[in-house]
Amino acid sequence: MTLTPDSPAPADLTFRTVDLRGRRLTLAGLRAAVPRARPGTTADAEEKVLNIIAAVRERGFAALSELALTFDGVVQTHPRVPAGALKAALAGLDPAVRAALEESIRRARRFADAQRPANTDVELGDGAVVSQNWVPVARVGLYVPGGLAVYPSSVVMNVVPALAAGVESIALASPPQKDFGGLPHPTILAAACLLGVDEVYAIGGAQAIAAFAYGIPATGTGAGSLAGLDPVDVVTGPGNIFVSTAKRLVKGVVGIDSEAGTTEIAILADATARPALVAADLISQAEHDPKAASVLFTDSAELAAAVREELDGQATATKHSARVREALSGPQSGVVLVDDLEQGIAACDAYAAEHLEIMTADAAGVAARIRNAGAIFVGDYSPVSLGDYCAGSNHVLPTGGTAAFSSGLNVTTFLRAIQVVNYSRAALEQVSGHIVSLSGAEDLPAHGEAVTARFGAGA
Template identity: 90%
Template sequence: MTAALNFRTVDVRGAHLSLAGLRAAVPRAQSGTMADAEGKVLDIISAVRARGIGALRELALAFDGVEQTHPRVPAEALRAALEGLDPAVRAALEESIRRARSFADAQRPANIDVELGEGAVVSQNWVPVARVGLYVPGGLAVYPSSVIMNVVPALAAGVESIALASPPQKNFGGLPHPTILAAACLLGIEEVYAIGGAQAIAAFAYGIPADASGNLPGIDPVDVVTGPGNIFVATAKRLVKGVVGIDSEAGTTEIAILADSTASPALVAADLISQAEHDPKAASVLFTDSEALAAEVRVELERQAAATKHSSRVREALSGPQSGVVLVEDLEQGIAACDAYAAEHLEIMTADAAGVAARIRSAGAIFVGDYSPVSLGDYCAGSNHVLPTSGTAAFSSGLNVTTFLRAIQVINYSRSALEQVSGHIVSLSGAEDLPAHGEAVTVRFAAR
């Protein structure tokens, strides 16, 4: 007999908790997880930097059970994957691409020129990075949708060199899943590697030299690494940040739902389960001021979890310390608790859901009302599903076009425009005890 779900309850009603108190109270994965992963990831990064292709071979065998000569996916394998793609899946991918492109194209910010005086112009130009490395996870599921979410905004930004990595699959001859290869081919991506986990992030960040014989090509380092993944991928991205840019620490998925007594228990449960099926460590959290709703959701979770395909995985995720129901005093405390949690995905299932959504300040993406489930955003909303997790939505954004752009400021002053502010420059350079700064200006007006 299957044990009952341990979908735990955290009751913050009447506690009058501060932001820090709410952050400490809401369900989270056990604290040692990231620290435990860090040592292993550092070892992987060191091995890849020191031994290049040799290390990648060893790691593919150790983690994926795959023997490789080189991780580059042949062009003919990409074409064959697209030719063999189920027509219904191809049509779905094409529609997802169309919607994602429409949204991404509209995101690109305009260049600006500001005239601060006659002959004094400061501009801001948005320029794409030269090369990006995009990671698409494998493991328990197949994510062609993540190919779209990574590639489309990079293309919209104007990136010219795009490399993609996804774990090798023993069942597919050591290549990534064919649906992932098909999605890459559909988007015109030719540089694809069968590399998984932290080693893919390391290979992109530091590059891989060609072997001494010249028979095996290297991998050029990138400027930005993006893409979701497990705790090891998220940790690797954190460790290489600064060597390269990253989108966010998009680790194991999470969903939060803010619901009141008007919400449908069946819909709430279905959406909690939809994210729990990703991974046993996935987080599913319900915030509500209705004990009756919470009780009905528990019943629905038991019923629906028993019927779903990945029941064991779902039950483990829902019973983990990262999942549960948070009982709040009222909607005001519910909003505060959601901001403290800073969910990757936040659904609003309340009366006046749009009005409540407008008050949220920390979330990767907000899904409003009964007909905007997270599953919509995962596949076909037009939004991006590569989003910050583990509370990092409090200070970082989901993947978007600006992830692949740099804002370069251009200063263009004439002689007279510089002369107008020269006195201010001299005064400020003196105040900072940096007189040579002022002298670099006054020398331009000295008699010759």
């Protein structure tokens, strides 16, 4: 059951306990023990997403129109947002929201500009130079979710690093909203306009990812024609399980940032943590979605009890109480009791949270020992909400344990490292014997012959 913000809250908030105390678990054991969404959800989503991708590939705009009606209740002839709508949205933006977006953009740009790696030239001998050049991809598709909330901050997080990387062609998609004439929310449009993005589409969910990956051909001629949507090289952006599943399924056709699905927060805390702050931060991410994950790792049973009490009271008082209580009561949320910080760090690394807050006596020291997390927030005054909006960091981060092997969105997401080999005749001749030896060892003699041909008679 998915609850809307106006639905009655469940009578009881069940924030379950996983007790790891006294248990010596391997990494595999820890991964199996920590709270996760119930198995089967991803498989169910994959079947639906495969059907959506096939429909978009086969029938283009006709399929997108049908999906907009089915999922968004919007009658749509073409998903491209008119330029006038973008300008009007920016003109009508609340000045306080505009000022906040401008500050978020300023901080994000400073951090993104500093991330761009330098090109490298290495001289391996006289006349032997190997270089690595960072080159931006030509075109990207950026996804900004809709649904239960409005995310102009995700426009900032997607667009700013792409611009810093030097990407020249940027397309942005966000779900159509029935309340706004079938266009994305005006605050989304205003943020895009503020950043100079003029190619914006009212397309939501897995169908947006499919359209970016495979493109949509133009149809018809003359007055009845529909302009096409060119495929992109990289797709980025957060979303629900259907969006993250679609990104996984098109990976290889296009590059992706990570599987940035339904949000999650983990907090590693000891007895020095303040229960009210721990509860507030767990609730802040539960507010996103009924399937959001909020997990507390602690070696203090007393803290766990105090946090439970705070959760019950704060969840009742917050605006989206029903959504929050459902998320906190789900199998993906709960408190994990550990013997000590050593086991807590190991459990957090096994969980590999999208957002990990450290609320311990030596928060910076503990944070330095974490290996797996999308982003780490150190101490009482670095809440996840700061990273969501105005820290300068990026909030498009890997979820579902994928932070163990993937990174959050950053400038290098939009760059490719191209290696350039430039050897002179003398430099090649110096290593030619080694090449011949290795090509013989691999039974690929033509490789060696391609080198010796440059030095034989008539070369």
